[in-house]
Amino acid sequence: MQKRKHVLLIFTDQQRRDTIHALGNGDIVTPALDSIANEAICFDRCYTPSPVCVPARMCMMAGQYCARTGNNTNNRATVYEGEGFYSEFTKAGYNSCCIGKMHYNPDLYAPLGFRKRFSQEEMANPELDDYCKWLKSSPYKNVFDFHGQRTELYYTPQVSQLPAEAHPTQWIGDRCVEFIRDCKPEEEPVFLVASFIHPHPPFAPPAPWNKMYRNMKWSPFLPDNPDCYEDLLRNRYTTDALGISPRQLELLRQHYYACISFVDYQISRIIDELKSKNMYDDTVIVFTSDHGDLMGDYGSMGKRTMLDGAANIPLLLRVPGHKHEIRHDPASLVDLAPTLLSLAGIDYDKSEYDGVDLMNNRHELVYSQYGNGTVGTWMVASGHDKLIYTAIGDRYFYFDSFPDAVDKYDESNPRVMELKALLDEHMASDRCTEIDDRVMQSPARQAKYSFYPPFDDHINTFDAERAAMPAGYEITLGGKHTDY
Numbered sequence: 001m002q003k004r005k006h007v008l009l010i011f012t013d014q015q016r017r018d019t020i021h022a023l024g025n026g027d028i029v030t031p032a033l034d035s036i037a038n039e040a041i042c043f044d045r046c047y048t049p050s051p052v053c054v055p056a057r058m059c060m061m062a063g064q065y066c067a068r069t070g071n072n073t074n075n076r077a078t079v080y081e082g083e084g085f086y087s088e089f090t091k092a093g094y095n096s097c098c099i100g101k102m103h104y105n106p107d108l109y110a111p112l113g114f115r116k117r118f119s120q121e122e123m124a125n126p127e128l129d130d131y132c133k134w135l136k137s138s139p140y141k142n143v144f145d146f147h148g149q150r151t152e153l154y155y156t157p158q159v160s161q162l163p164a165e166a167h168p169t170q171w172i173g174d175r176c177v178e179f180i181r182d183c184k185p186e187e188e189p190v191f192l193v194a195s196f197i198h199p200h201p202p203f204a205p206p207a208p209w210n211k212m213y214r215n216m217k218w219s220p221f222l223p224d225n226p227d228c229y230e231d232l233l234r235n236r237y238t239t240d241a242l243g244i245s246p247r248q249l250e251l252l253r254q255h256y257y258a259c260i261s262f263v264d265y266q267i268s269r270i271i272d273e274l275k276s277k278n279m280y281d282d283t284v285i286v287f288t289s290d291h292g293d294l295m296g297d298y299g300s301m302g303k304r305t306m307l308d309g310a311a312n313i314p315l316l317l318r319v320p321g322h323k324h325e326i327r328h329d330p331a332s333l334v335d336l337a338p339t340l341l342s343l344a345g346i347d348y349d350k351s352e353y354d355g356v357d358l359m360n361n362r363h364e365l366v367y368s369q370y371g372n373g374t375v376g377t378w379m380v381a382s383g384h385d386k387l388i389y390t391a392i393g394d395r396y397f398y399f400d401s402f403p404d405a406v407d408k409y410d411e412s413n414p415r416v417m418e419l420k421a422l423l424d425e426h427m428a429s430d431r432c433t434e435i436d437d438r439v440m441q442s443p444a445r446q447a448k449y450s451f452y453p454p455f456d457d458h459i460n461t462f463d464a465e466r467a468a469m470p471a472g473y474e475i476t477l478g479g480k481h482t483d484y
Contacts, residue, residue, distance in 0.1 A: 048313050095115060180279070
């Protein structure tokens, strides 16, 4: 009987594709990711199925696009009724474990088909979240903003209030190393998901990691005609609205990179443990992220847009016995389910998934969606061009060079009309009828985001924060944070 492969899925949050040294970024330090990339199939045109956390992760779990899952924003709307592909590994006899953020609505702490879960969620319930419970029993129990202070400092460079050994990123690395150390690979194969919250903002690496990139200089991509992109910038985090200066933007990029390097260090520890257990040569390794971040491109921070900084994500697929290569065909998170199940030799119904087995098939096109109805944005993309439609402004955009610099939408262009017909068909297939009122409209329609919430705190820690203050000294706390 052929030995079954182990599977390691490493997942980050809000990491752009162009943040790996081995794949062309000479400024960033990522030796662990470099080592994976040098042995992996590297997809340079992988697009998120949705440029925001919850729907992207739902698409990955279901292997289906938003139009089919019914979830297209960070809301609770969904029509998906399947168990997700993680459960297929458990049912096939894998020792399955998920460590870190899954951000699954409606239940952040659902088992999701895994045999074990060690949770670390942003919207953490301190009574249920494993990292919160661990932190409360540590010397750092009075650190409340353990992922960094969001609220009015969401896009402000920060240094973590926690030392490296207690940092959320390190905690995930520690749990992964412990899980691998304690597993029995000779008795049952392993399926491990290591899901890091960083480099999601706020960018709060631990000291002294925050000093890694102090000498790095960098300028964002700014198009010649920024007003033309207004309907595509679907978030409140414009640099003007936040008062981000060019110098602060440099600091943000430096702290963003430091967060990625600290994750990379945890990946190196996980890889070392696989090797010490003699598992590495039998392990399929995937590295990817849910979406990217504009990081100042187009004068904006954040996600919620089909522009490449937010929509184009890294995808490394390291398969034992398969040589390194760069692929330019489009790929998506919906492909992980059929690809990993196929590599593990687990039977599945192909009709269950919109994705394909990337080892044996290729897409011509992939799709992405954010919102729906009158506030929706959709994209269809190939390996060399893409078409975007935004209902806000009722407008199509066509790009065939990247970064997305020149809109070439022209209805006399046969390629444009071919993509338009396919995108219109995909939009019409959307099963979700609920429209999320929280979806951001364009800057022009939001009066430069004067509503930006300065005190939008996480309600779960209110009582503990108030109790930590002496009598006569009050702190200002706001409403429950909704923009995640």
